[in-house]
Amino acid sequence: MFDPIAIKSQFPIFKKKTPNGVDLIYLDNAATTQKPQQVIDAITDYYSGYNANVGRGTYWPATKATGAFEATRTKVKDFINANSLKEVIFTSGTTDGINKVVNAYLMPQLKPGDEVIVTEMEHHGNFVPWQQACIKQGASLKMIPLTETGDLDYGAYDDLLNENTQLVAISAISNALGVKNNLEYLTNKAHAVGAKVMVDAAQLVTHEKIDVQAIGCDFLCFSAHKLFGPTGVGVLFGKEELLSEMPPLSFGGGMVKRVTLEGTSFADLPAKHEAGTSNISGVIGLGAAIDFVNSIGIEAIHTHTRALTDYAIEKFSHIEEITIFGNPKDRTSLVSLAVEKAHPHDVSAFLGERGIAIRAGHHCAQPLMDYLQVSGTCRISFGIYNTKEDVDRVVEALIEVRDFFA
Amino acid sequence: MNERLKQLYKTQILTNAEDQTYFKELTEATHILEAYNPMCGDKYTLYLKMVGEKIAEASFKGYGCAISRASTSVLIKNILGKSLQELQAIIEQFMEVINEESEKSPESITADEELLAFAGTREYPERKKCASLSWDELKVNYPSELSAGNSEDLELS
Ligand SMILES: Cc1ncc(COP(=O)(O)O)c(C=O)c1O
Numbered sequence: 001m002f003d004p005i006a007i008k009s010q011f012p013i014f015k016k017k018t019p020n021g022v023d024l025i026y027l028d029n030a031a032t033t034q035k036p037q038q039v040i041d042a043i044t045d046y047y048s049g050y051n052a053n054v055g056r057g058t059y060w061p062a063t064k065a066t067g068a069f070e071a072t073r074t075k076v077k078d079f080i081n082a083n084s085l086k087e088v089i090f091t092s093g094t095t096d097g098i099n100k101v102v103n104a105y106l107m108p109q110l111k112p113g114d115e116v117i118v119t120e121m122e123h124h125g126n127f128v129p130w131q132q133a134c135i136k137q138g139a140s141l142k143m144i145p146l147t148e149t150g151d152l153d154y155g156a157y158d159d160l161l162n163e164n165t166q167l168v169a170i171s172a173i174s175n176a177l178g179v180k181n182n183l184e185y186l187t188n189k190a191h192a193v194g195a196k197v198m199v200d201a202a203q204l205v206t207h208e209k210i211d212v213q214a215i216g217c218d219f220l221c222f223s224a225h226k227l228f229g230p231t232g233v234g235v236l237f238g239k240e241e242l243l244s245e246m247p248p249l250s251f252g253g254g255m256v257k258r259v260t261l262e263g264t265s266f267a268d269l270p271a272k273h274e275a276g277t278s279n280i281s282g283v284i285g286l287g288a289a290i291d292f293v294n295s296i297g298i299e300a301i302h303t304h305t306r307a308l309t310d311y312a313i314e315k316f317s318h319i320e321e322i323t324i325f326g327n328p329k330d331r332t333s334l335v336s337l338a339v340e341k342a343h344p345h346d347v348s349a350f351l352g353e354r355g356i357a358i359r360a361g362h363h364c365a366q367p368l369m370d371y372l373q374v375s376g377t378c379r380i381s382f383g384i385y386n387t388k389e390d391v392d393r394v395v396e397a398l399i400e401v402r403d404f405f406a
Numbered sequence: 407m408n409e410r411l412k413q414l415y416k417t418q419i420l421t422n423a424e425d426q427t428y429f430k431e432l433t434e435a436t437h438i439l440e441a442y443n444p445m446c447g448d449k450y451t452l453y454l455k456m457v458g459e460k461i462a463e464a465s466f467k468g469y470g471c472a473i474s475r476a477s478t479s480v481l482i483k484n485i486l487g488k489s490l491q492e493l494q495a496i497i498e499q500f501m502e503v504i505n506e507e508s509e510k511s512p513e514s515i516t517a518d519e520e521l522l523a524f525a526g527t528r529e530y531p532e533r534k535k536c537a538s539l540s541w542d543e544l545k546v547n548y549p550s551e552l553s554a555g556n557s558e559d560l561e562l563s
Contacts, residue, residue, distance in 0.1 A: 343471035345446055362447045375447035375469050
């Protein structure tokens with residue numbers, strides 16, 4: 001039986017009070033999630049119990065560290081249903097993974113006249129790297145517009161695709177609107193014109209089962225820290241044939257076969273793309289985070305956060321002065337809203353005093369804010385430890401805010 | 407609602423945030439500055455009309471939270487009719503009022519209620535940028551911006 005209260009008790013931060021002496025109601029999960037004890041322990045255990053570099057030493061504890069590190073690769077492979085361990089590359093996060101695809105995959109082949117497609121709802125992390133690559137190479141960046149409901153305009157997408165399209169980069173779930181995109185459709189259509197697809201799964205990873213084979217995407221990135229894991233570590237999935245054709249994502253130690261004065265031959269996948277010492281404790285922490293999620297079940301998490309989203313929307317929609325942004329067919333995990341006459345930062349400051357952590361601002365999605373014609377929104381994003389009571393507290397607080405600024 | 411926060415949003419701030427007196431474009435402006443906080447998207451355009459050494463007219467347009475809007479309005483009110491030299495002193499004074507590390511109590515810095523209202527941000531360091539947004543812009547950009555019309559300065563630089 002899914003019990004958010006029991007789950008919450010595994011997160012030490014919730015035993016603390018805020019400086020105002022109240023309980024923390026954490027509703028900024030789209031920014032980062034809290035960490036359960038077992039993830040914190042896994043990181044501490046590595047540093048205090050078997051700290052060593054990986055992939056090199058033949059002694060204990062290097063062997064144990066390497067084992068724990070590589071065990072995470074297997075967990076990730078199963079978690080996203082990759083074909084092989086060669087398709088799982090550790091990065092420092094979503095942004096790092098995207099930049100690596102831009103630099104090692106796209107840039108070497110992008111030329112004037114080529115096109116890259118992104119969406120109007122992208123996080124800057126999945127927008128600026130493509131934009132800069134296009135500017136540098138004289139290619140053009142195309143945007144899939146949104147319809148009035150905040151859904152992608154799939155018809156417009158079909159029209160954008162052509163034989164010049166090199167790559168389509170899309171968020172699985174918008175971090176500012178909670179819109180879930182139809183990844184299979186987008187991928188199939190892109191492949192039909194020979195374009196590659198990169199999925200930004202930063203928001204998807206904590207809310208839904210990822211199956212890279214079912215999606216069919218060529219690349220997919222996520223960060224551990226939005227999946228109850230540590231910061232500074234993430235995953236880049238790439239199809240094996242692409243990762244092996246591509247030049248290394250970066251150069252250095254650990255990714256070579258043989259180095260001479262004249263040249264270097266590179267290691268096989270996945271080592272080829274992991275130059276230098278990785279974030280070992282981070283990777284081990286990610287492994288523990290995946291174990292944690294698996295112990296609850298990603299489907300159960302999905303059902304829970306979606307039910308909270310629906311509940312919140314129902315409650316907020318009774319307050320006349322609240323505007324909810326977007327009304328997409330498929331919304332999950334978060335709600336973006338505005339309170340009449342109260343600026344988002346004033347709202348979040350008031351909620352903060354009550355121990356309610358929500359996010360105000362542009363959510364690193366300025367093109368989307370332009371589309372919504374606002375400078376920012378208040379975003380309430382759910383995690384497994386949230387409850388309907390949390391939503392009720394938010395509703396009470398929003399009513400007070402409304403009355404204060406009325 | 408929490409008392410501490412209510413203090414911060416004192417009626418002074420709410421009143422000034424809604425005040426429309428200086429909320430307009432100034433077509434005859436000699437200097438236009440933009441105060442922008444990329445972290446939150448708050449953005450104000452400050453219009454100044456310099457006559458000689460004095461700020462003869464000033465106004466602003468833009469969008470932001472109650473605190474940044476009120477502080478911009480109060481800024482404009484305070485610099486009207488002032489010389490550049492006086493402007494500097496006014497900005498310094500305000501910065502001291504909101505500086506949580508200042509050894510002086512806000513009341514010992516100024517008796518102006520409208521300025522004192524922002525002393526509340528001493529307790530909310532994360533809102534300090536809201537209070538100082540437009541002030542910072544003027545502080546940083548007035549030496550070059552406001553002397554842009556002065557060809558002697560330009561030649562020297
Ligand atoms: C949709 C989306 N893409 C990319 C990112 C960037 O992730 P990171 O900062 O972990 O690299 C985020 C994080 O906010 C996100 O929500």
